[in-house]
Amino acid sequence: MANKGNKKRRQFSLEEKMKVVEAVDSGTEKMRPLIVGRSANPQCLKNVHSLPCDYRANQWAWMTQDLFNEWLMQMDARMKQAERRILLLIDNCSAHNMLPRLERIQVGYLPSNCTAVLQPLNLGIIHTMKRLYRSRLLKQILLKLSSSEDQRKVNIKQAIDMIAAAWWSVKQSTVVRCWQKAGIVPMELTDSDKETAASEPDTAIEKLWHSVAIASCVPNEVNFQDFVTADDDLTISQELIDTEVIQNTVAGENTDEAGSEDEGEVSLPQQPKITITEAISSVQKLRWFLSTCVDVPDAIFGQLNGIDEYLMRRVTQTLVDSKITDFLQTK
Template structure:
């Protein structure tokens, strides 16, 4: 789960979903820089989403702030428990407008992926230079790489994506970061000889991976009951 505000001054910590409730690599680790949840398929579910909503609601209550999150109509993002939220008011983007109005889908998530995969490639190249296989990458490493990749998503990129989603009107668009990303992968292709692998394929290789489940009948009924009369 990725969330940032339109002023580009705040990015919430990432929500990462894994399969193991207590991964071995977490042993002895006092804290991690993300919110971590788990289920058998590492999916976003209604319960994970609702727990996340309540956590950020409590955060903004403590800070005495009122926040309007824009959320897409993923089946795992039900319109439930609205009455129990005090600091936030969730707005669900109409399904036919999500691709155009959800700022995260305009390039923010894409840039996060680019930053993360650059770090993975650098790990591979470093291991290759030492004539070693990259076998020590675990969930904890991935989480720390993801957190750093999220920190590298600049305010300019966030502003540009909100602009692209028609939230901000300006005639200036900063494409420097996009050009740097393309240069990195072009150089990488030349170094490794991966001429048959395009930048777009490498970045979007997991685009069609299923990340959420359809709510069950009981979940739908419970969500309706939770809304009250």
């Protein structure tokens, strides 16, 4: 994880190179996350054409004005296609100062220095997502420890997958509760919401942390609270502080910083290309494994069926297209 003190600087290093942009409505819809990294073309994303989020890069891994406006225009286009109009509440920071012309989005600024009490994302949504991400990260580390792998070798692709999974795992009841705490929109929680809206205790993740700390010899001065709050004070957006820094950021906005990124990015073996037949076979193996387990929720089998159906559609369409091509070539 990213960290604030030099003494702890290299304990967890990947997250200081990535920032996450999130947007959520009053309880029914979460927007696709935008992740900002330092490398435009990291090696681990070679031959990767689909991600569970949007990925952009600049040399500081900051949310800049250009990146925010690009994201805003894309959202405006989606709203236009869906014939919707929305009010978007945002923080008053330098990256949000010069907005493009929008057709379907009205932007409202939250009062300065009040985001801690008015911004629903800051009232528990971001904390919940970070906790879910860190839980996945610790489980990944424990899994690697059990197989004698270097537990700190988590590349950008793996981090992106875990971040996206954590974001989509944030419950609707959590979102509703945070909007209610902000008091911006009058809302009532149902009884079922009240039962699930309470934030889950950090006990489980703390147990994971202690297991990892003992197994990987984390220094005694690095405690669980350091792990939880490691990135609270990181700069996440372009600030109007130093003209030269801003100019360098803008100049490097669309450049490939893979060279400098590789200095800190872990080097993992390149994954071989998987054929669709191999992917289908893997799903069948996973289905068989789950059938040997006890009390597997029906939802898990449903998700597996969705993956299987998608792969079968892909392979069927490929076969149909090839047959048509062969037929036309014989004419």
